[in-house]
Amino acid sequence: xxxxxxxxxxxxxxxxxxxxxxxxxxxxxxxxxxxxxxxxxxxxxxxxxxxxxxxxxxxxxxxxxxxxxxxxxxxxxxxxxxxxxxxxxxxxxxxxxxxxxxxxxxxxxxxxxxxxxxxxxxxxxxxxxxxxxxxxxxxxxxxxxxxxxxxxxxxxxxxxxxxxxxxxxxxxxxxxxxxxxxxxxxxxxxxxxxxxxxxxxxxxxxxxxxxxxxxxxxxxxxxxxxxxxxxxxxxxxxxxxxxxxxxxxxxxxxxxxxxxxxxxxxxxxxxxxxxxxxxxxxxxxxxxxxxxxxxxxxxxxxxxxxxxxxxxxxxxxxxxxxxxxxxxxxxxxxxxxxxx
Amino acid sequence: xxxxxxxxxxxxxxxxxxxxxxxxxxxxxxxxxxxxxxxxxxxxxxxxxxxxxxxxxxxxxxxxxxxxxxxxxxxxxxxxxxxxxxxxxxxxxxxxxxxxxxxxxxxxxxxxxxxxxxxxxxxxxxxxxxxxxxxxxxxxxxxxxxxxxxxxxxxxxxxxxxxxxxxxxxxxxxxxxxxxxxxxxxxxxxxxxxxxxxxxxxxxxxxxxxxxxxxxxxxxxxxxxxxxxxxxxxxxxxxxxxxxxxxxxxxxxxxxxxxxxxxxxxxxxxxxxxxxxxxxxxxxxxxxxxxxxxxxxxxxxxxxxxxxxxxxxxxxxxxxxxxxxxxxxxxxxxxxxxxx
Numbered sequence: 044x045x046x047x048x049x050x051x052x053x054x055x056x057x058x059x060x061x062x063x064x065x066x067x068x069x070x071x072x073x074x075x076x077x078x079x080x081x082x083x084x085x086x087x088x089x090x091x092x093x094x095x096x097x098x099x100x101x102x103x104x105x106x107x108x109x110x111x112x113x114x115x116x117x118x119x120x121x122x123x124x125x126x127x128x129x130x131x132x133x134x135x136x137x138x139x140x141x142x143x144x145x146x147x148x149x150x151x152x153x154x155x156x157x158x159x160x161x162x163x164x165x166x167x168x169x170x171x172x173x174x175x176x177x178x179x180x181x182x183x184x185x186x187x188x189x190x191x192x193x194x195x196x197x198x199x200x201x202x203x204x205x206x207x208x209x210x211x212x213x214x215x216x217x218x219x220x221x222x223x224x225x226x227x228x229x230x231x232x233x234x235x236x237x238x239x240x241x242x243x244x245x246x247x248x249x250x251x252x253x254x255x256x257x258x259x260x261x262x263x264x265x266x267x268x269x270x271x272x273x274x275x276x277x278x279x280x281x282x283x284x285x286x287x288x289x290x291x292x293x294x295x296x297x298x299x300x301x302x303x304x305x306x307x308x309x310x311x312x313x314x315x316x317x318x319x320x321x322x323x324x325x326x327x328x329x330x331x332x333x334x335x336x337x338x339x340x341x342x343x344x345x346x347x348x349x350x351x352x353x354x355x356x357x358x359x360x361x362x363x364x365x366x367x368x369x370x371x372x373x374x375x376x377x378x379x380x381x382x383x
Numbered sequence: 384x385x386x387x388x389x390x391x392x393x394x395x396x397x398x399x400x401x402x403x404x405x406x407x408x409x410x411x412x413x414x415x416x417x418x419x420x421x422x423x424x425x426x427x428x429x430x431x432x433x434x435x436x437x438x439x440x441x442x443x444x445x446x447x448x449x450x451x452x453x454x455x456x457x458x459x460x461x462x463x464x465x466x467x468x469x470x471x472x473x474x475x476x477x478x479x480x481x482x483x484x485x486x487x488x489x490x491x492x493x494x495x496x497x498x499x500x501x502x503x504x505x506x507x508x509x510x511x512x513x514x515x516x517x518x519x520x521x522x523x524x525x526x527x528x529x530x531x532x533x534x535x536x537x538x539x540x541x542x543x544x545x546x547x548x549x550x551x552x553x554x555x556x557x558x559x560x561x562x563x564x565x566x567x568x569x570x571x572x573x574x575x576x577x578x579x580x581x582x583x584x585x586x587x588x589x590x591x592x593x594x595x596x597x598x599x600x601x602x603x604x605x606x607x608x609x610x611x612x613x614x615x616x617x618x619x620x621x622x623x624x625x626x627x628x629x630x631x632x633x634x635x636x637x638x639x640x641x642x643x644x645x646x647x648x649x650x651x652x653x654x655x656x657x658x659x660x661x662x663x664x665x666x667x668x669x670x671x672x673x674x675x676x677x678x679x680x681x682x683x684x685x686x687x688x689x690x691x692x693x694x695x696x697x698x699x700x701x702x703x704x705x706x707x708x709x710x711x712x713x714x715x716x717x718x719x720x721x722x723x
Contacts, residue, residue: 154647159647159648160647165617184614185643186612186614186643187643187646187647188617189614189616189617190506190616190617191506191530192615193614193616197613273533274537275529275530275531275534276528276530276533277527277529277530278528282623283625283646283649284625288649302527306527306623306624307500307623308499309623309624309628312653312656313652313656316660320656320660321660340499
């Protein structure tokens, strides 16, 4: 039933693009992620596995439809990310993890590869779509990054949809908070020296990268951050250069994982710098940063990468990463584990 | 009189280092900045000019003394930056610019080149030394970046010195706020599309980079941000990779200028990526980014750069930049304008 629906959706998306074939159009492509981590086949029921695949499929096809209709890479990644923000499956928007104080503090950022325009919000609590807020900052302010109450006030002024913080609540994340807090309080929680591997942080940040028919690439990322985070902690997702980067001359990247390591290695921008200055492919640059730079430091996670030719790479150094893509030939890939 | 005092201070600093000569020790060096902008000789009285030079001299010598005594590059940059934070001359700590709501919201960050450890605070209001708070985040939390009320609570927990927000007040910055608000309200302030060149933003961010006797480099930056900033705006100073970067394998950078452009070009990390991947010198990389990347976009400002050999570069694309350095030979430079 679900399968039929998805096939219908895909057909509809493609027919919306009119009679033009891939050969007649400039290449377009999109990739998305829904977080990386200890995602083993043994840990997901067949129903959970299918639910993730269905939602990833829905999101990537929605973004692809925008591109096939001549929409911008920015519109495409917003379309894909908003679907994942609205889904309780991912740690972004609805389903975001809880802070130490049992609230949700959301972060998002976006960047365009042709102009290097960028926008980000950090620590927002009642904006329905953080990625839409990041875009509003990019398009309608002279600033790149707004935070906290100020970012909220800006969103209200911009007429963005606002919700109660409880809008993002899910039972599953509340249980995760209780579990993490119990473990942290067993140890010396004041120092917060806790091995993320010992607790189910779930990561689950979402993101998208896309190439549009005008040859422009863009990247966006949205997250609830880290379970039980305190002290106004800001991770890599709203940091331009760490969690998100886009430059037509190299690549566009959205990251997911243990944010502190991604900041300390400016992961998104570094991958593109390697492409730009070393002349390596996005696949090579991504693999090097994930396996040779991050992993030895203990920095677990993954990235999705696209370049202006529509090449896609989705490297990660964890057991799995929720991910999907539609390449320049229209081929759809949806995968969770290392093999698929 | 002041000159005599400074000479005495320098002599004292150097004698504190004992009888060892530069040749006997591993090389150490330090560079600092106190902001870049439309700083013309015609705009400063001889007394103002001298006051800046004296304070820059005091700060750079304080940092250098730490290095000569075998202290770490981190200790050295903290020593230099805390002197500038305490001075009303610079837009950091005391003398920080005012937000739209006539408060001070301070940002700072720090990074170490051997471990890639980093710390940052954004939007803090009552921490006496934001750079000390950034260091506490680096040393005593598992996080890299803390913001707002949460960062304040962490600072209290860490026992850092706290002050009233009015501690940072100066008449001069209040007049600047009134001037900027008047201009913004004349125009369509809602869109905040204002040419920074038309108002006296003053920039004035402070920063330091240093090489210690163990061969480790570090960078730190502290700022009050932009006059009349709103909506919890975060500039480049607390963004690792944009305003601050340090990696022993390439260089350490602290930036000052129009922060949005520095984020969109991840300036600090990009300079080091060029050094690392293109094999250019820090002087070449810095000049390219300042003149060929930032200036055509309208991104004005400057950077200070040091590498693990103690080479120093201080490029800027504005009329002037408050800056000072002590190189590996112990030679002290203090300069404001293009020529000196």
